[in-house]
Amino acid sequence: MNFESLRAFFIHLRFICEKELLATFKDKTARQLLLAPVLLQGLLFGYGATYNLDQVPFAVLDMSHTKESTSLIAHIDGTTAFSRVKTLYSTNEIAGAMDSEDVMVVIVIPSDFESKLAHNEQAPVQLITDGCNTMTAGLVASYIGRITAAWNAENIGTPPIELITRTWFNPNQTTRWAFLPGLIGMISFTQVIMLAGLSIAKEKEQGTFDQLLVAPFSQLEILVGKALPPMLIGMFQSTVLFLLALFWFEIPFSGSVLLLYLTLFIFVLSSTGIGLTISAISNSMQQVLVYVFVLLLPLSLLSGIATPIHNMPEALQIFTYADPLRFATDALRRIYLEGAGLKNIYHDFIPMLCVAAITLPFAGWLFRNKTT
Amino acid sequence: MNAQTDYIVKTENLTKVFPQKDGTSVTALAPLNIEVKKGVLSALIGPDGSGKTTLMRLMAGLMLPTEGRLTVLGKNVAEEPQAVQNELSYMPQKFGLYEDLSVEENMNLYADLHGIPQDIRPERFERLLNMTGLSPFTKRLAGKLSGGMKQKLGLACTLVRSPSLLLLDEPTVGVDPLSRRELWEILKSLVASDPISIFVNTSYMDEAEMCADVFVMNRGRVLMEGTPADIRALAKNLCFSVEPPETVPTRVLQSLLLDDSEHIIDAVPDGGRVHFITRGAEQSPVLDNFSLTAEAVPERLEDGFMLLMHKDLKENPDLSAPAVQSRDDKILKEQKRITSDAGLPVDIEVKNLVRKFGDFTAVANTSFSVHQGEIFGLLGPNGAGKTTTFRMLCGLLPATSGYLNVAGVDLSVSRTKAREKLGYVAQKFSLYGNLSVLENLRFFGGAYGLSGETLKKRINEVIDEFSLHGRENDAAESLPGGYKQRLSMAAALMHKPKILFLDEPTSGIDPLARRQFWRQITDLSAHGTTIIITTHFMEEAEYCDRIMIQDQGRLFAIGSPEGIRDELGLKHAPMNEVFITIVENGRKEEHK
Numbered sequence: 001m002n003f004e005s006l007r008a009f010f011i012h013l014r015f016i017c018e019k020e021l022l023a024t025f026k027d028k029t030a031r032q033l034l035l036a037p038v039l040l041q042g043l044l045f046g047y048g049a050t051y052n053l054d055q056v057p058f059a060v061l062d063m064s065h066t067k068e069s070t071s072l073i074a075h076i077d078g079t080t081a082f083s084r085v086k087t088l089y090s091t092n093e094i095a096g097a098m099d100s101e102d103v104m105v106v107i108v109i110p111s112d113f114e115s116k117l118a119h120n121e122q123a124p125v126q127l128i129t130d131g132c133n134t135m136t137a138g139l140v141a142s143y144i145g146r147i148t149a150a151w152n153a154e155n156i157g158t159p160p161i162e163l164i165t166r167t168w169f170n171p172n173q174t175t176r177w178a179f180l181p182g183l184i185g186m187i188s189f190t191q192v193i194m195l196a197g198l199s200i201a202k203e204k205e206q207g208t209f210d211q212l213l214v215a216p217f218s219q220l221e222i223l224v225g226k227a228l229p230p231m232l233i234g235m236f237q238s239t240v241l242f243l244l245a246l247f248w249f250e251i252p253f254s255g256s257v258l259l260l261y262l263t264l265f266i267f268v269l270s271s272t273g274i275g276l277t278i279s280a281i282s283n284s285m286q287q288v289l290v291y292v293f294v295l296l297l298p299l300s301l302l303s304g305i306a307t308p309i310h311n312m313p314e315a316l317q318i319f320t321y322a323d324p325l326r327f328a329t330d331a332l333r334r335i336y337l338e339g340a341g342l343k344n345i346y347h348d349f350i351p352m353l354c355v356a357a358i359t360l361p362f363a364g365w366l367f368r369n370k371t372t
Numbered sequence: 373m374n375a376q377t378d379y380i381v382k383t384e385n386l387t388k389v390f391p392q393k394d395g396t397s398v399t400a401l402a403p404l405n406i407e408v409k410k411g412v413l414s415a416l417i418g419p420d421g422s423g424k425t426t427l428m429r430l431m432a433g434l435m436l437p438t439e440g441r442l443t444v445l446g447k448n449v450a451e452e453p454q455a456v457q458n459e460l461s462y463m464p465q466k467f468g469l470y471e472d473l474s475v476e477e478n479m480n481l482y483a484d485l486h487g488i489p490q491d492i493r494p495e496r497f498e499r500l501l502n503m504t505g506l507s508p509f510t511k512r513l514a515g516k517l518s519g520g521m522k523q524k525l526g527l528a529c530t531l532v533r534s535p536s537l538l539l540l541d542e543p544t545v546g547v548d549p550l551s552r553r554e555l556w557e558i559l560k561s562l563v564a565s566d567p568i569s570i571f572v573n574t575s576y577m578d579e580a581e582m583c584a585d586v587f588v589m590n591r592g593r594v595l596m597e598g599t600p601a602d603i604r605a606l607a608k609n610l611c612f613s614v615e616p617p618e619t620v621p622t623r624v625l626q627s628l629l630l631d632d633s634e635h636i637i638d639a640v641p642d643g644g645r646v647h648f649i650t651r652g653a654e655q656s657p658v659l660d661n662f663s664l665t666a667e668a669v670p671e672r673l674e675d676g677f678m679l680l681m682h683k684d685l686k687e688n689p690d691l692s693a694p695a696v697q698s699r700d701d702k703i704l705k706e707q708k709r710i711t712s713d714a715g716l717p718v719d720i721e722v723k724n725l726v727r728k729f730g731d732f733t734a735v736a737n738t739s740f741s742v743h744q745g746e747i748f749g750l751l752g753p754n755g756a757g758k759t760t761t762f763r764m765l766c767g768l769l770p771a772t773s774g775y776l777n778v779a780g781v782d783l784s785v786s787r788t789k790a791r792e793k794l795g796y797v798a799q800k801f802s803l804y805g806n807l808s809v810l811e812n813l814r815f816f817g818g819a820y821g822l823s824g825e826t827l828k829k830r831i832n833e834v835i836d837e838f839s840l841h842g843r844e845n846d847a848a849e850s851l852p853g854g855y856k857q858r859l860s861m862a863a864a865l866m867h868k869p870k871i872l873f874l875d876e877p878t879s880g881i882d883p884l885a886r887r888q889f890w891r892q893i894t895d896l897s898a899h900g901t902t903i904i905i906t907t908h909f910m911e912e913a914e915y916c917d918r919i920m921i922q923d924q925g926r927l928f929a930i931g932s933p934e935g936i937r938d939e940l941g942l943k944h945a946p947m948n949e950v951f952i953t954i955v956e957n958g959r960k961e962e963h964k
Contacts (some may be wrong), residue, residue: 008821015818019804026806027845053527207802211863214766214873215819216794237557369770 012217016225020199024229027267030195038187042244045183054142058105059086059097066114071316072125075151076107081143094128104130158316180245181336182305185264185328187241187273188234192297195230196275197288200367205284213368223364227272234268235261245336254339263335263345266267267328270352273359280366305329324352380537380569381408381431385440388426388592400426402592403440408585413570415580417677418589421880424573425465427589428541431571432462445536461535465542467526471515474546475506475525478514482529494850500528503558518924519754520551527558537560541570544579546879546908548753548923549948556582577674578948586673587700588680591688591731595680600673607649607675610637612666614659615645622646623708623747623915627894628658628704630887638678638887639915643944644934649675683885707898711916716743719871719902725774727760734760736925738774742904742918744870747897749916750906751951758906759799759875759924765798765904766873779870792820795864799875801856803863805849809840812848820867822907834862854885861892870897878912890915909948921954928954 024030058076062069086097088106097103108126116123127144129137203209226297227286242260245251278295282288301307302316303325309317320326327348334340388401390816400423408414416424429435429445433453442449444456470478477501483493501507504524509517514525523543530538540559544552556579561571574584580586581600588595590601596603616625622641628641629648635656639648647669650656712861722743727735735757741750746848750758763769765778776783781790805810813834817827835841836857848859861870864872874893878886893915897903905916913919913933920930929936933950937943940953 011818011823015815018818019807019815022807022811023804053381206805207798207800208804210768210798211796211802211816212819213768214791214794215816216788216791216821217819 003073009218009221012221013225014227016217016221017228020225020229021232024195024233034233035236037191038240039244041187042180042183042241043248045179046244046249046280055083056081056104056136057085057102058082058107059088059103060084060096061088061091061094061108063111064109064113068114068117069109071155072109072148072151073107075147079147081273090262098128098130104136105144107144113171115350155222172322173333177337178333180241180249180251181306181333182303184238184241184245184336185267185332186300186303186305188238188264188268189299189325189328191237192230192234192268192271193275193278193292193296196227196272197278197282197292198280198285199226199230200276201282201285202287203225204282212291219364222367223276223360226276227269227360230272230275231265231268234271235264238264238268251336253336255335255337256339256341259340259342259345260332260335262342263328263331263348266352266356267324267331268347268354270324270359273356273363276363277359277366279330299323299325302326303329322355324355327352378410379407380410380445381571382406382443383440384443386427386430386437386442387439388423388430388435389438393483400592401430401437401636401738404592404594406587406594406597408569410569411563411567412584413559413572413581413582414585414587415583416587417577417580418588418883419575419681421882422589423592424589426592426737428462428539428571428573432460432539433457434462441870443821444779453502459535459538460539461533462539463526463530463541463543465545467523467529469514469522469526469529472513474511475517476510476511476949478525479529479532483532484937486533486930488532496532500531501518503561504528505554518548518551520547520555523547524550524555524558525556531562534566536568538568538570540570542573542575544574544576546754548756548955549910549951551753552576554581554953556633577677577696578670581673590681590684593676595684603676603680604671604673606679607671609668609671610649610679611647611669611671611675613645613647613669614664614666615640617664619708620662621707621917623890623894624704624707624898625658625662626915627891629656630891632656632658637682638675640674641888642911643914643946644937645944647672649678678883681882685884698745700718704895704898716746718742719744719746719779720748720904721775721777723775725761725764725776727757727764727769728771728772731881732815733925735922736927736929738922740920740927742902744902745897745900745904746895746917747903747915749913749919749921750904751908751910751919751947752922755910755924756922758922760925761903761922762873762906765907766794767791792867793869794871795867795869796873796875797860797864797875797877799877799879801848801860803848803856803860808845808847809835809851809859810844812859813866816863817866822867832865834866837865838862852883857881857885857889865896869901871902871904874903876906876908878907878909912949913947921953923953925959928958 060073077084086103088094088097091108094106094108097106106128108128110124110126113123114126125148127141129140144252189223200209203212217225246253274295278291282291302309302312302320302323304320305325309326312320331340331345333346334345337345351353374757381522383404383406385403386404387399389399404427407884416427418424426435429697430437430442431449433449433456434443436450445459447456450455452812470481475480476497479497488496496850498507504527504529506521506525509521514522515833517525527543530540534706544555547555559570559572560582562568572579574649576579584595584599586600586603587597605927614625617621622644626639626641626646626648629636629646635651635654637649637651639646641647648666655666712768718741722741723739725738726733727734738761750762752758760769763777764771764783767778767783769797771784778790779793781787781793783790804815807815807839810831813831814827817823817830822830835844838861840855840859840862843855848856851859860877877891881889891906893903905910905912907913918930919936923929931939933947936954937945937950940957942950942953
C-alpha cells in the first residue's frame, strides 16, 4: 500500500467514524445509554452484589455459662459481621429459631465446654447454619472458625498445630474488590456488543447500508469504520467504571494503567467482532436484539465473574474459551488487584485475539456477500 | 341501509388532525363536505400525502375523526363502527395475505374470519376465482404469486362476503398494466351485476377515467368533484400536441416548453410527441425556434387534474417546493437524439446476466449495453426483475453468472474502482435521518474522496443547485418529501459521477414534483451524465433514450420508445398499451 492510498484510507476512515459517532450521539436514547447504565450498574454491583458478612443474625445457646464461654461469645458479638438477635435457653428452642428465618446461624456451646478446655481436651462448639443459602452459610462457618481460632490463640496460647488461612490480595475477602475490577470489562461488553450489533442492522433497516456499499469504500474501511466507534465508546465506559472503582469505592489499584488499557483494547476488539458478526447476519434490529439477549446471559455466566470456572463441568469449560469476557475478567482482576505484569497475563490475550481474528474478517466478508 | 338517500357516504365538516411529537399538528383533512354516490364506481385521486388514505380509514371506522360527522351506509361511523364494518369491505394498500398459505387456504381463512357458512362457500369461491382468473392456481402459495395476482387474490379475499360498500386503497400501485386492466374489468362488472358501491383511491388517471364520479384531492381538501368529463372540460381548448424534430430528444422539447411558464402550464412527453397545456391562445416562442406548429388535441383527464394542481399551488405558494435553479439552455438545446448505437462509447455492458435466488430465477439471461450520456430506463411491474438487475449493475448484488462491465471496470474483478464513478439514489429515502443536511452531504462528499476546501465548495454548489437553502441544519428525516428527494440527488451527485443510478425515484412524489425531477434529469443528461433509472410508471419511458422492458425476470423488449412502437406498429400509442401488447405477444410465444 503506497502513501497515497494510505492517505485515502485514513480520510475515508475519518468520514465513516465521524458519521458513526454523530449518528450515535445525535440519537437521544443512544446518548442516554452511554453513561447512565454504567454508573447505575457500577453502583448497584458495588453496593448490592456482595457476599460479605454484615450483620448476620445469629442466636446463642450457652449451656456452659462459664467465663470462657462468655468470652468466646463476646468475640463473636464484637464483630460487625454478626448481630445477636436471640439468646436461647434450651435445645428445644433451636428449631423454632431457625424456622423463624430471622436467625441464620445458631451457636451452641455445650455444658462441658469449660471442663474440656481445662483438661486440655478438644472442646467442640456446635454451629447450626441455614443451608438454604449455601454461599452465606459457608462464609459464616469459615468466619466463625477464624474467630474461634483467634480466641484459642488468645486464651490457651499457641496450640501444638496451628492452621493459618489467609486470603491474599483481598485480605478481608470483600466481594466488592473481586467484583468491580471484573465489572470494568462486563459493562462495556454489553454495550459494545449491542452498539456494534445494531450498527449495521440499523443501516440495513433504514436503507443506508446500500448507500455505504455503493460508495467507493473498501471492505476494510467499512469494517474498521464500523468497529472503531463502538470500541471507543466501550473504552470510555470502562474508564468510567475504572474511575468509579478507584475513587468512589477506593479499591487500591496495584497494576499498570497501560497494561489495563491494552487488555481493554484487545477485549473490546473481540467483543466488537462478535457484535458486528451478529449485525451482519441479521436483517433487522429486532433480530439483533434476540441474538444479543440469547448470547449475553451465557457469556456472562461462563465468564467466571460470579462463579469459579474450575467448578464448571469440563465440557462447559471448553466453551468458555470462546468467551472473551472470561479472559478479560481474569486479566483485569489480576492487573488491578495483583499488579500482574504482561508476562503473567499474556496467555489471557490469546483466546481473545483468536475470537477477534475470526469474527472481524467474517463480519467484513458478510457485509458484501450476504444477499438478502 | 337508508332507502331514501342516494349517497352511500356523506361527510359534514369532517376534520382529521394528527398531533406531532414536537407539539405541532398536521391537518390531514381540512373540513370536508362530500357525498359519495350509491351503486357506482367512484374514484379519489390526488398526490401522495393528500389525505386519501386517511379519509378511507375514517370511512372504514379504523380511526376517529377530530371533528365533524361522517355517515357511511346511513350510520354515524364514530358511534357505530361495528355496524358499519359489518356491511363494508376494506382493502388496504398492502393487503394482509398469508404468503405461506395457498390461494384457497387464504380465501378459506378470510371466509372463516367473516363467518361465511360452509354451504355457500363453494359457489362463492368459484365465482370469485373465475372472476379474478385465479382458478388454475388455487393450490399455489400466495407468496409465489406475481404482484398483480396477489392484488387479485386480495380482492377475492375482500369479497368473500358481499359487502354493500367496497373501499379500495390504491389497489394497483406497482401492478403491471395488464393486471391493472384485468382488475378494473372485475370492478366494472361487479358494480354492474351486484348491488354494491365501490370507492377507489388511485393515482392512475386512466383508472379514474373509468369511474362515474371523481373526487380530486390535495392537501386534505377536495378541489373538485365531478364526472371525468367535468374535470376534463377544465382544460378545454388549451391542449396541444407537437412532434419534435428528428434530431431533438422528446424530453428536450418538453423541458424547453415546461420552462416557458409564461405561456405554458404543463408539458409532458406522450407517445413520441409532447403534449402541453397553454395558458391562452398565444403560442409559445419555443415552437417558433424549432419552426414547429402544434396541433390542438382533445383534453384528457390528466390535463384537468394538472390544472387543478397548478391552481392549488398558486393559491398556497408558501407550501410549494422552490423551483429548481435556472440552467444553461444552450447545452440543453444542443443535445441531439441518439439515433444509432454505432460509434458511441459504452458505459455499461451486460452479457448473459443471470441471477437466481434458490430455484427462483429473478433475472434470466439478459444482455444489453448503455451508452455514454444516455437515459436508460428499466421498466416493468413490481417483481419483474428490474430492481435485481439494477442492484447487480451498481454492485450491490453479485450476479449468479454473466459478464458485467460498468464504467470500463469488470465488476467481477474490481467493484470498488467502478463505484467511484457512479452515483446512487435508492428507492426509499435512505440518507442518515438524524444527521443534518450538511452532515449528510459532508459524509457522502468524503466517501468520494472530497475533503477540505474542495468539499466545502462542492457542498455549497449542490445546495444552490438543488435549492436546499435554509434547510442546511435540519435533520434529514424532518424534511418534507420534495426536499428529501432533492437531498438524495444532491448527495448522489456530490462527486459529479459519470453514471447515475436511480431506483424508482418518482414513486410516492406528487405529479408536479415528478415534472421537476425529470426536468433535472434532462439537464444532467444534457451535461453528459449517463442515467440508469427504474420505474413502474410506464409513461415515464417517454423521457428515456432507450428502455428495456422486463416481466417475470425475462427481457421482453429493448430499444428507443419510438423503435419499440414502430416495431409493434403502434405509432404514438401510450406506453401502457405498448407494454400490454409486448407482454401478450411474449406470453403467446411462450405457449408455442
